[in-house]
């Protein structure tokens with residue numbers, strides 16, 4: 373099967389075919405999601421939350437991101453694999469940003485990187501792209517800045533922040549980003565900025581008019597119990613499925629029902 377490329381994603385925007393993206397953090401999940409036909413797999417720094425149990429995305433390291441990315445790349449034969457640059461690996465220092473991006477590409481075999489922010493990080497983005505590494509932007513609610521925002525609420529509701537976002541997305545396009553994630557912004561604003569750029573926008577909590585959609589896979593398959601923001605559609609409840617499987621296993625072990633005659637050597 374042919375690998376999805378940034379060029380194909382660009383063509384999808386042009387012909388109005390929506391881009392389907394989910395996060396993935398390991399080999400097993402990546403094989404399933406790739407088999408299902410996802411266009412893009414994002415090794416998100418949300419791994420810090422859903423894989424490691426941290427409250428924020430800030431603690432995850434570059435080495436840990438690379439470890440997650442290695443498994444996902446081995447599991448993905450068709451999807452384009454993008455890896456988040458973690459907090460502290462690119463901000464305010466374009467040389468360090470380039471080194472971090474190069475490490476991800478070299479050590480994991482991923483196809484591109486993603487980083488958060490607008491004009492503040494344009495210099496880093498340009499330097500990474502100059503090295504031949506595709507970059508995806510990320511605007512709106514940028515979780516690495518959670519202590520600046522103070523809450524995980526919707527961003528760019530006021531005119532000042534909306535105007536900054538409009539400026540930022542043009543700056544990311546001009547810097548050469550191949551796509552931009554728009555997280556938790558009003559649907560009307562997402563529609564407007566999606567029409568204002570030629571590169572695809574991928575929304576999460578940003579309404580139906582983005583060029584694609586992304587969700588955290590653990591949320592959409594119902595592994596993260598009790599996390600139900602409005603934008604999240606849960607397609608299966610694996611929490612309850614795994615819980616009852618584990619309970620049934622415990623029962624069988626205690627009752628000496630497992631293993632049976634056929635399950636031994």
Ligand code: KIV
Nearest residue numbers: 395416417418553588
């Ligand atoms: O880390 C992540 O999961 C993300 C997506 C929500 C876009 O950045």
Ligand code: NA
Nearest residue numbers: 416417418456
């Ligand atoms: Na992220």
